[in-house]
Amino acid sequence: MSGLTRESKSQRRSIHVKALARVEGEGALNLTMRGREVEELELKIYEPPRFFEAFLRGRDFREVPDITARICGICPVAYQMGSCYALEKAMGVFDQIDPAIQTLRNVLYCGEWIESHLLHMFLLHLPDFLGFESAISMAADHGALVKRSLRVKKAGNDLLMLVAGRAVHPVGVCVGGFYRAPDAAAATRLARELRTCLDEMCELTLFLAEKIEYPALERDYEFVALCPDNEYPMNLGRIRSNKGLNVDQEEFGRAIEERQVSHSTSMHAFVRDRGPYLVGPLARLNLNADKLLPRAAELVPKVCQAVGKSLPWRNNFLSLLARSLETVHALELAADTLSKYVPPVRSRVPIVPRAGIGGHGTEAPRGLCWHEYRCDADGTIVSARIIPPTTQNYATIEADLRELAPQIVDVPDEDATLRCEHLIRNYDPCISCSVHFLKLSRSQVG
Amino acid sequence: MITPTAPAVPTAAKPKLAVYKFSSCDGCQLQLLNLEDQLLDLVGAVEIAYFLEARRRELPPPYDIGLVEGSVSTPEEEERIQHVRRDCKYLVTIGACATSGGIQALRNWANIDEFVGHVYAQPEHVSTLETATPIAAHVFVDFELRGCPVNQLQVAELLSALLVGRKPNIPTHSLCIECKRRGLPCVLVSDNQPCLGPITQAGCGALCPAVGRACYGCFGPMEQPNMASLGSWFTSRLGYSPRKMKQMLRLFNGYLEPFKQASDHYERLDARK
Secondary structure (H helix, E strand, C coil): CCCCCHHHCCCEEEEEEEECCCCCCEEEEEEEEECCEEEEEEEEEECCCCCHHHHCCCCEHHHHHHHHHCCCCCCHHHHHHHHHHHHHHHCCCHHHCCHHHHHHHHHHHHHHHHHHHHHHHHHHHHHHHHCCCEHHHHHHHCHHHHHHHHHHHHHHHHHHHHHHCCCCCCCCEECCEECCCCCHHHHHHHHHHHHHHHHHHHHHHHHHHHHCCCCCCECCCCEEEEECCCCCCCCCCEEEECCCCEECHHHHHHHEEEECCCCECCCEEEECCCCCCECCHHHHHHHHHHHCCHHHHHHHHHHHHHHCCCCCCCEHHHHHHHHHHHHHHHHHHHHHHHHCCCCCCCCECCCCCCCEEEEEEEEECCEEEEEEEEECCCCEEEEEEEECHHHHHHHHHHHHHHHHHHHHCCCCHHHHHHHHHHHHHCCCCCCHHHCCCEEEEEECCC | CCCCCCCCCCHHHCCEEEEEECECCCHHHHHHHCCHHHHHHHHHHCEEEEECCCECCCCCCCEEEEEEECEECCHHHHHHHHHHHHHEEEEEEECHHHHHCCHHHHHHHCCHHHHHHHHCCCHHHCCCCCCCECHHHCCCCCEEECCCCCCHHHHHHHHHHHHHCCCCCCCCCEHHHHHHHCCCCCCCCCCCCCCCHHHEECCCCCHHHHCCCCCCCCCCECCCCCHHHHHHHHHHHCCCCHHHHHHHHCCCCCCCCCHHHHHHHHHHHHHHC
């Protein structure tokens, strides 16, 4: 049942994708079109503001990783890592973090990538591709697939618990390192399960590449990600793009600008003097594919062949596969590290508070998450600035929708809504209820 | 924990579960999805009628069990919670935001206009309340699960209990009991760390002492905590200032009594200096 008919082609009409009234992160899409031309498009996000940057002022710097974790229950490690590195810079100990602590931080991040990617890929995103309203319904037809994905997801959570005590809002992370390093015997046990999950994930990746159809929507994105010299990005590295952005961590805050828009409680971010950009798995993979570990690296050509596209991918529907490859990488990195693991001599570097400022971004599952803190002499936070990934992708999601809009003019209402939702879910947006949050209503004006 | 195989009752007879989100981080809802081993059994035992994080389909109310995550911090939420209460037979709040107001309740001691102006360039576009408050400040709540985030085993226990019609077995004693049961050395007595365990409700499994750090109270106050006794230990033996005491109590459960009252007390002491 199309809301629009052929004879009304030249008229001005509005497609209103309205949020469910009782949804957090209320998303709404207002689209006004004349014929096939988009006149106006607004993706609205009304996540209730929680004012972290305001109440962080006056807190002790040691409390910050525990507080910023609470920004997101799905990617707390990203917030903890960003806070730790930025504050270590402010306190002048960034260069003293032991390699063993860096390694443990990467393993911790692997846990978050695994649980968050699996949650998004199989429970939230895949139902769109396979035509189900949820993974619950999908499980009726694809029970084995859902069970296998849950096993891998659980391994990610177990990894978070091993390294930092808890999967949601880990308790083991502190500025300077970890309160306590993980136990060696437990690490060895988990390494075995991770190895099994690695084999599972390689098979699942091929399944996703070969059996799923990916809608075509290519755009000339500016991909932005950390680009360390010798490893796939997680915690460290310069921030680069495929269009010439190449800045040090500390400079990033000045390289982009954030604008508030009236229809949202989330800011819009742009590369200064240029435009919207894309962060997340697709950007990371396109800029760093040569740094994947062997198991993921050997899958890349097979996956590319299956979807008929070589890297770089300019279609964010393929982010599902980028997540899958990243999960393989993370499982291998974690399994390798834990099977050779010996507890470090010290789990944290001592810190003497001083006045200072530090900025740092790490790769959250959804993309670059950047923090900057200014502290006074006793380590009290004077100012905080946090740029989460969804803020950075926001303008790009709108641009994608603008591109998609003409394609859905003749599509029935329910289908058109699904296609908008599917596109938005490509970004795994951190408005938690990004899952299934749009309701389409169309009205004709003029 | 949950009925191990598909229940004998037909789908239509399954109790309906609704999961709601208010101002929060999503972590408590995620704990439901983190029950990987029980998730498919859970789906077999209840009809997931409304759960935006997990499914697109919505069944109309009424619902047998409503789980609410998050605090009330916007005018829209203030109104919505009334509808949620009407739609649910049992309303259970899950997590620190829903039971105490959460970390965002720090605004309750601040000037909200200054907060909005600090974060947003155009504050006029932001619609928010002056306070972030627990659900029980707005509607009657049948049961509360504490924690930032909730413990997933407590979530499973809660649902199992509701499904068979018994009281959930959720302890209200202090974290110290849990810590002792694990045989952990006391970080307060043996390491002089400012552990909130003696006044904090058990439930997490003593995670912080297990990694050698002091409990920071993310499960909120235990039943009848002796705030004054722990406070005098911290101030006299550890040399904590009233200001620092206030900060420690005003974290994820700061707006919940008696943490709130005690933090207000230390604020007055601090102002007197």
